[in-house]
Amino acid sequence: MTDFSLSCPLPITRRKTIVLGHGSGGKLSAQLIREVFLPAFDNPLLNRLDDQAVLQAGTARVAFTTDSFVVTPLFFPGGDIGKLAVHGTINDLAMSGAAPLALSAAFILEEGFSMEELGRVVASMAEAARAAGVPIATGDTKVVPRGAADGMFVTTSGVGLVPEGVNISAHLARPGDKILLSGTIADHGMAVMSQREGLGFEGAIESDTAALHRLVADMIAAGEIHALRDPTRGGLGATLVEIATSAGIGVEAEAMAIPVREPVRAACELLGLDPLFVANEGKLAAFVAPASASRVLEAMRANPLGREAVMIGEAVESHPGMVLLRTEVGGTRVVDLPFGEQLPRIC
Amino acid sequence: MKYVDEFRSLALANKLLAEIRRTVTRPWVIMEVCGGQTHSIVKYGLDQLLPPEIELVHGPGCPVCVTSLESIDRAHALARRPGVIFCSFGDMLRVPGSSGDLFQVKAQGGDVRVVYSPLDCLKVARENPGKQVVFFAIGFETTAPANAMSVWQARALGIGNYSILVSHVTVPPAMTCILESPGNRVQAFLGAGHVCAVMGWEEYEPLAARYRVPIVVTGFEPLDLLEGILMAARQLEDGRHEVENQYARAVVRGGNPEARRTIARVFEPCDRAWRGIGVIPASGYRLREEFAAYDAARIFEIEGIVSREPEACISGLVLQGARRPLDCPAFGTSCTPETPLGATMVSAEGACAAYYNYGRRRGADSQSAAPRLVSAPGVAETKVEASLDPAGTGACATE
Known part of the structure; x- marks a missing residue:
């Protein structure tokens, strides 16, 4: 029996109200951004739709990002909402190649929320920030009446400095680029799912939540990176489609090359989910100039967070905006953005 | 993964495909009954790998x-x-x-x-x-x-x-309905493996005999489906019409x-x-x-139900295998998974949704590396259209 709030995988497009699918990272989210936020806020920094904006401040280029975390349950195998908030924002900065400088943390707490749990979340955030070497430099707290929030929500923002000569953005991927993936997919989504649904996979499946800025720094030192993205909501599938669309390139990938841990695959099979669209919190996909791809791959494998890095495919000139996957038995399928979400409220 | 990976092996798939190619000498129309099978076929692109003589049509086995x-x-x-x-x-x-x-x-x-x-x-x-x-x-x-x-x-x-x-x-009456339809093109069935895991296959034996149609109880992994197709093709080529069991690891006769x-x-x-x-x-x-x-x-007394289907939807014909999703003028235009007109565009097991999700768009074949369409509408199909009920109410309606 599930008691999760139902997501809406059937986005009836002209909805008068917000449905959960609007937060899925799929087509409905894209539509919400396109139709509500972009026309209102319209500016070249935002219109790029990267995970972060890069601002020119004098001679420095400052990466700036923000992210809210509403995961249920707050604690799951391999992590918790606090760790997720710190890592998620560091990763959004790192995907521009930036070295993170500092984070902010804003808490929305529900009346009646356990002080003990809050303490555990905050301690976990502090530990994650210390380990990443990025201070939480400012913050805010609001308390709302019982029922107006689900325990606690966290919003983290971050700033970082983009090193000189580094230019990484989804729209810069180009035909010929090799696509590298830093490790197994779908660990985070399935860890949260199995915890929430009591599927009995606990222990076997852990969230991959991790801060990726040091891995990115190693990669930048090793070769020419064009585009980077961490496949969170919507999974690797959505990430590949977003980059293909943004850069106007085609993507061809091999299903067999994409690593998925055994228990994660088993859980996905059991629930009828496609790991390609399940969330990750400690992985990245990189579009790398072909000449330096093997050097970058080596650098990734030398870092503990990229030990299982693989090449999964390449960017091509044909079928711009379309992601083709060669299946295990030699057929092909088109990978498209999911409509809503496969899983309710992962992050 | 044990008991799964073995049934997704590229080498074995190629072997089965070669055997299918060797076996078929003329065109055959085979229906996979179950929506789960349709999903697998489209997800793994199996239909693209089969020789052109084998045409798969999608059956009514999507419960939703x-x-x-x-x-x-x-x-x-x-x-x-x-x-x-x-x-x-x-x-x-x-x-x-x-x-x-x-x-x-x-x-x-x-x-x-x-x-x-x-x-x-x-x-x-x-x-x-x-x-x-x-x-x-x-x-x-x-x-x-x-x-x-x-x-x-x-x-x-x-x-x-x-x-x-x-x-x-229940499945057998639906298969009878398809076989009785004047526009029927189905020459063999891949039986629904999980339905047969519960019911066995005794009740399919009279069907195979009466309509002289091969029925192969088939599983859901790529190799299951290819083997089921091979077994059906062999029966068709030999002129046999038996109930055979490909899905032996899950199904027994009773x-x-x-x-x-x-x-x-x-x-x-x-x-x-x-x-x-x-x-x-x-x-x-x-x-x-x-x-x-x-x-x-x-x-519960439930009154005042007035149900109305969107007129453009041809899902009834799709469910009977008489039309393919791409034959529908609404497919991918007014009917998408975001704005479905019929249930076949909703469920993962629905033929229209499977086509849409795995990129079978009209015109997708004009792009070099895109998967080709299942098959272009051919002569046989034109003939069928003439004999179909244009209102799409289907040949089985008894009202």
């Missing part, structure tokens, strides 16, 4: 797709009632009724919950003694045993606030006796309306009289 609009509207009306906790399999929530879906019912305050098993509903019923818990019992012979068991258990445990809204369907007993104790056959097809005689289950107290249709 064939549940009648009237049943869905009835379910929505029940779910809207205060005091009712309405439980359903997840897939059903997205299926559009005459006005909206169960998500909208929920957004408007209905207590709608997803369950993985109907037995979970009994727990809900016990925890909510002041509420009526209703489960939407849909599906083929695969879901029937557990649904029946929930009623059996409710009676044994004395749970009085649980009932089921039954809209069960099925699962305990599951069959449970179905028979709780349900009895009845006529059933199939969405897009019409009423098929003796093609469904309803609760036996002695379980009337657990029959939501009898407990």
